[in-house]
Amino acid sequence: MRHIKIERATDGIATLILDNADGRMNVVNDAFIADMEAVTAEITADGSITGVIVTSAKSTFMAGADLKKLAGGFTPHEALVFSQRASRMHRAMETSGKPWVAALNGLALGGGFELALACHYRVLVDDPKAVVGLPEVNVGLLPGSGGTVRLGIFTGMKTAIDLLLSGRSVAPQEALALGIVDEVVSAANLIDRARAWLGTNPDPVREWDKKGWVPPHKKGMTVPENSAAYMMAVAEVARKGYNAPAPLAILASVFEGLQLPFDKALSVESKYFAKLLSGPVARNIIRTSFISKQAAEKGARRPANIPVSQVRKVAVLGAGMMGAGIACVSAAAGIAVVLLDRDVPTAEKGKAYTAKVQAKLVQGGKLDQAQADAILARITPTDDYALLEGCDLVVEAVFEDTAIKAETTRKAEAVLPETAVFGSNTSTLPIGQLAQASQRPAQFIGIHFFSPVDRMGLVEVILGKQTSPETLARALDFIGQLRKTPIVVNDSRGFYTSRVFQTLIHEGAAMLNDGVPPAVIENAAKAIGMPVGPLALLDELTVDLPLKIVEQAIAEDGDKHIPPAGVAVLRKMRDEIGRPSRKAGGGFYEYPEGGKKRLWPGLAKHFPVGLGYDVEELKQRFLYAQAMETARCLEEGVLETPEDADLGAVFGWGFPLWTGGTISYIDTVGIETFVAESDRLAQKHGPRFLPSAWLRDKASRREPIYPAEAGVDGTKAA
Ligand SMILES: NC(=O)c1ccc[n+]([C@@H]2O[C@H](COP(=O)([O-])OP(=O)(O)OC[C@H]3O[C@@H](n4cnc5c(N)ncnc54)[C@H](O)[C@@H]3O)[C@@H](O)[C@H]2O)c1
Incomplete structure (x- = not known):
């Protein structure tokens, strides 16, 4: 067994020490699951073992799933099989007929904490770094090996939702108060306390495995605090305008899980998980915010054979x-x-x-x-x-x-x-x-x-x-x-980031000229996940700055990628209306002293609201304008890799993470659809949306911009 060591003591207690042979941290991957299945079978069959302690040889307990594996591309069936296997691994521990205790010697997150939840008891070391939690939502997933089901039973709907939707890490004392760990003790006492609990002859059969167990919320919608928590959470997800599917899947999994027999609940959870893992959002988030980010930090673009230097x-x-x-x-x-x-x-x-x-x-x-x-x-x-x-x-x-x-x-x-x-x-x-x-x-x-x-x-x-x-x-x-x-x-x-970022603000300004109400413009940008609306951004920047840049660009190469109507709006704000920025006392917004900023009512007079607009198309225009300009940067060689494009978009100017970045967005939409829709937008709104021959050629060959069929670590998709 490569990743787990087993120590047997004369008192019948077996200690499993998680010790990933391939890495700094323990992670859940196929090799670990195989080891865990084998060791659990051995323990179950061994009549001399009376109880099990699970701990880790590393400074942390377990970090969670191997993200490289998760980003490798799963079909819905493969994702379902993966989730069900991990769930079964936990069930095998839980139903082995022996009590298991997790001695959490450090951080336990994601799959690591799911493993702890599958134990009959959890003792956590009293160390601020020893946080626990289920952060899967942050990568567009849910905890798919019993996490939503067990957390729901342990804490009830409201707390489970809070922890799962925020994905936050919980410090030891709060974990104890919430009942997601049973004891918090000093490092020196950790194993002794785990052993002491096993010495109390605990019942190895969980309540949900006993005859006659009724799921806590069997009555479902008729339990008022349960249904209220669920409905409020659904409304909150809608209010925040999440674009990723994970939050709603999490809510459904917890809610339905609380009303079903335990194994049925696990199988529902696996289905939700499989849908998320085989969809593009989780893949995009993991690829950009973990795999590409780490590669960039480890020197992916650093020229080789040059000694590493240090600035003193x-x-x-x-x-x-x-x-x-x-x-x-x-x-x-x-x-x-x-x-x-x-x-x-x-x-x-x-x-x-x-x-x-x-x-x-x-x-x-x-x-x-x-x-x-x-x-x-x-x-x-x-x-x-x-x-x-x-x-x-x-x-x-x-x-x-x-x-x-x-x-x-x-x-x-x-x-x-x-x-x-x-x-x-x-x-x-x-x-x-x-x-x-x-x-x-x-x-x-x-x-x-x-x-x-x-x-x-x-x-x-x-x-x-x-x-x-x-x-x-x-x-x-x-x-x-x-x-x-x-x-x-x-x-x-404008290099890459400044050049593409300005397309967002010019598109917003052009919409104002089109007769779209300013509040709708701001909300459409926020609804796709941009942190701030384009008009608010313009107020912070002052309209002078983008105007200076665009005027120079137009003078030098007649920039056809900036909407002239948007440029006209900026000029009007500066020259006619005299409201260039927040610093100058006000722009698209007004800033009452001591109060909250609000859209300047005078905009209606200068930019009359037109007859109609399609919010979905406004959102599409924001996304497409930025994605199209990024594609041009790649084509022109300003950018050399799609990874740089996506990292710059997400971490440079806040392009929504659920897309994975501007290039991942094109690949997710599908290059043929992207080109066809861009043609449609170009006809309606101007040549800035016109795809280049380079893009059309890729579309005709159905060739995604990221190398096809390769996993993000260069391996073939699983
Ligand atoms: N503000 C941003 O968000 C941002 C982001 C990225 C890059 N930049 C770039 O960073 C640079 C600085 O921007 P900033 O926002 O800090 O500007 P700033 O106006 O806050 O600061 C510029 C500083 O340069 C000093 N300075 C001017 N002439 C000087 C001289 N001859 N010798 C020494 N000091 C001199 C000024 O006194 C001032 O303190 C600009 O090139 C800007 O384009 C700005």
């Missing part, structure tokens, strides 16, 4: 909003930071941002004061370029102005070591253009952070034509030190 001293030029954030995350990663601005008070103000962030972490118990002080002490605010001596890498974050950026580049290079990498945090200016000011264009690169830097995990790396592979490797090593997720794109106007 970084210069951040410009201590404004972005520079302050970049200094903060660099110092927190243990890097010495020179934070330079035009004058010392401004640089000091930038440093104060780190003090504020660290103070919050100390307050929340995430950091102690000495650590916070050490982080702050790493930042040296200055206006003196001489201090840049010895910096391995620079991130320039001064105003978005080519001349100012050129001046800071020249001044910095005069002092920096010959080998230093120069990264610009520009969001729109082509890297090739900025590199003209550099004496060392091979060492010049775009390192584009997102705001707020300390909370946004993505960094878009932009390669100029002359950027060397070594510079790319060193930039990626730096991003790795900051524990952020990189994507790598090639130079062009």
Whole structure:
């Protein structure tokens, strides 16, 4: 047995020690299930064994399912077989005729906690890191090996729904209060307490396996608090506008499970699980937010054969909003930071941002004061370029102005070591253009952070034509030190994220011109899962910024991918109406002092509401506009991989995770449908939706953009 060790004691108690031979954590996969089936059969047949303790040799108990396996592509039948087998594994433990106790020595999540729930008793170590929970909803799934059924019985509908729909991790004391673990004890006492409970001669037959057991909510809808909790949860799911099918499947599985005989309930749960696992949403979420993300973080795009480097001293030029954030995350990663601005008070103000962030972490118990002080002490605010001596890498974050950026580049290079990498945090200016000011264009690169830097995990790396592979490797090593997720794109106007993101706001503005009520526009964007509506976004950005970008693009290459009607709306807001932004006192919204922002009623006069609109088509326009522009980026070589496209979309500008990202969205819709629907939208709304020959060609060959038939780890689908 490779993943489970069995120790037999003279008192008849067998201890199973989970110890995944292939990885850092215990996970549920075929190999583990096979081991567990064999060991359970052995225990059941062995009359000398009187009780079983399950614990782990790792620092955690068990993390859950092997996500690589789950993303591998399942048919509905394969998914059903997988779920039923895992369910049977737990049932075999539960009905072995011996009492089982889970001695949870660390975190137990997902499949790990389902295994614990299948034991007759659970003892959890009293350690803040030893959280328990069923987070499957976060990957578009439900716990499919008894989790929804047992949790429903243990806690009742309301708590089960709360835990399953939030997917939250529960700390030991709360787990005890909720009754999902039976004891919380110190690490030293864990096994003794498990053993002591077995010593009390517990009944190995669960109540639901006894004759005459009535499911707790057999009366179903007639139990008022049960049906009320269910209906309120359904309404809440609708209100939040979830697009993934998992929440509704979870609700149905718990609700129906509480009304059925136990094994029937498990089989219903398996069916819901199979539907989710064989559908595209779970696959998309897992692929982007786990598999591609981890690959990017482990250096998927890092040029090989270049020694791994480490930044010890970084210069951040410009201590404004972005520079302050970049200094903060660099110092927190243990890097010495020179934070330079035009004058010392401004640089000091930038440093104060780190003090504020660290103070919050100390307050929340995430950091102690000495650590916070050490982080702050790493930042040296200055206006003196001489201090840049010895910096391995620079991130320039001064105003978005080519001349100012050129001046800071020249001044910095005069002092920096010959080998230093120069990264610009520009969001729109082509890297090739900025590199003209550099004496060392091979060492010049775009390192584009997102705001707020300390909370946004993505960094878009932009390669100029002359950027060397070594510079790319060193930039990626730096991003790795900051524990952020990189994507790598090639130079062009707006690169990838800024270029595609603007299509959302221009589409929203065009809708206003079409006569769609502003509230409907905002709600349509939120209904697909965008975090903020386009009009609210425009108010935050100020209409000047997208206008400047689009006007330049139109002047240079007559951009046909931006709706002219949307551009006209932005111009009108700025030039005629005089409401360019929130900062300027108001834009599409008004911001009453002390009150909540609300859409500005004057919009109705300037943009009269038309006769009709189709909300589904509005949603489609938002999704298609962004997906189409991403496809163009891939076709033009701005993007090199669909993985970079999806990571940038989801983690850069908040494209809804349920889609997996803009390219996964096209593949999920189906490339032929995407092209046909785009043609329809183009006819109705303009050439920005027209598919290119490249897309049409793929559609004619029914060739998805992600490599066909390959699992996400490169293996053939199971
Ligand atoms: N704001 C965002 O969300 C965001 C996101 C990604 C990238 N960016 C890019 O990051 C850069 C900075 O943006 P920001 O939002 O932090 O701007 P900001 O206006 O908040 O900060 C810019 C800072 O640069 C300083 N500065 C200006 N000229 C200087 C000079 N000659 N020498 C030294 N310091 C100088 C200013 O004093 C100011 O503190 C821009 O290129 C912007 O496009 C911004």
